[in-house]
Amino acid sequence: MADWKALETELALWRESGQQATLWWRDDDAERPSDALEQLIEISDRFHVPLALATIPAGAEASLAERVKQASAVSVLQHGFSHLSHVPPSERKCELGNHRPLAEITDELGKGQAKLAELFGDAFLPVLVPPWNRLGEQVIDALPGLGFTGLSTLGPRSCKQKRLIEVNVHADLINWKAGRCFAGEERSLAQIITHLQQRRLGEVDSSEPTGVMTHHLVHDEGVWAFLPQLFDLTLKAGAHWCTAKEIFS
Ligand SMILES: [Zn+2]
Numbered sequence: 001m002a003d004w005k006a007l008e009t010e011l012a013l014w015r016e017s018g019q020q021a022t023l024w025w026r027d028d029d030a031e032r033p034s035d036a037l038e039q040l041i042e043i044s045d046r047f048h049v050p051l052a053l054a055t056i057p058a059g060a061e062a063s064l065a066e067r068v069k070q071a072s073a074v075s076v077l078q079h080g081f082s083h084l085s086h087v088p089p090s091e092r093k094c095e096l097g098n099h100r101p102l103a104e105i106t107d108e109l110g111k112g113q114a115k116l117a118e119l120f121g122d123a124f125l126p127v128l129v130p131p132w133n134r135l136g137e138q139v140i141d142a143l144p145g146l147g148f149t150g151l152s153t154l155g156p157r158s159c160k161q162k163r164l165i166e167v168n169v170h171a172d173l174i175n176w177k178a179g180r181c182f183a184g185e186e187r188s189l190a191q192i193i194t195h196l197q198q199r200r201l202g203e204v205d206s207s208e209p210t211g212v213m214t215h216h217l218v219h220d221e222g223v224w225a226f227l228p229q230l231f232d233l234t235l236k237a238g239a240h241w242c243t244a245k246e247i248f249s
Pocket of ligand 1: 028029079083131132
């Protein structure tokens with residue numbers, strides 16, 4: 001059973017093998033400051049855990065840039081363009097798929113990148129986080145030409161991306177199907193422990209930091225309680241929480 005003790009045990013195995021466990025934190029859907037964003041940044045500051053904020057360009061406001069500039073360890077990634085789905089309602093939601101001309105998608109992504117670079121300056125990294133963690137192959141192929149250096153979706157990375165640094169997330173703390181509530185300690189810890197274990201055993205790319213994905217706008221008490229516990233335990237166990245700059249450059 002996945003519990004806090006099991007996470008401690010896994011991290012102890014990393015230490016015994018002479019390796020430092022690496023993790024990173026990605027939070028999605030930022031557009032403007034809110035009470036939830038304040039709470040998120042407070043936790044990041046309190047534990048000195050870097051926060052990568054996947055920000056929606058179309059809705060990104062200057063007030064968010066002001067807030068990010070005051071935070072000590074927040075960087076900004078690009079979360080699609082407008083976070084609108086362009087597929088028929090019967091299909092899984094997707095903004096960057098094959099349902100509209102590639103030029104329309106690349107035009108939007110370019111505009112979004114320029115806006116975020118201007119708003120956030122050095123805090124922005126040209127790393128694409130596709131909404132719903134999915135995008136078309138031809139969009140991936142176009143990313144380097146648009147100036148993107150990185151890509152982040154969900155699940156252990158493949159070895160295919162030669163011209164992009166791909167670093168994904170591996171744990172989703174939200175249960176979307178059950179009404180956007182905390183996925184629960186057991187499921188969240190199981191996802192984190194599974195990826196750490198697969199890396200340690202060489203079953204997946206061992207150099208990909210284990211990514212924890214959050215969505216501050218829908219956090220309930222369960223998520224807010226889980227994060228400090230996760231940071232506290234992992235830091236005490238010698239794990240390293242990477243900055244986006246560390247993993248995407
Ligand atoms: Zn999103």
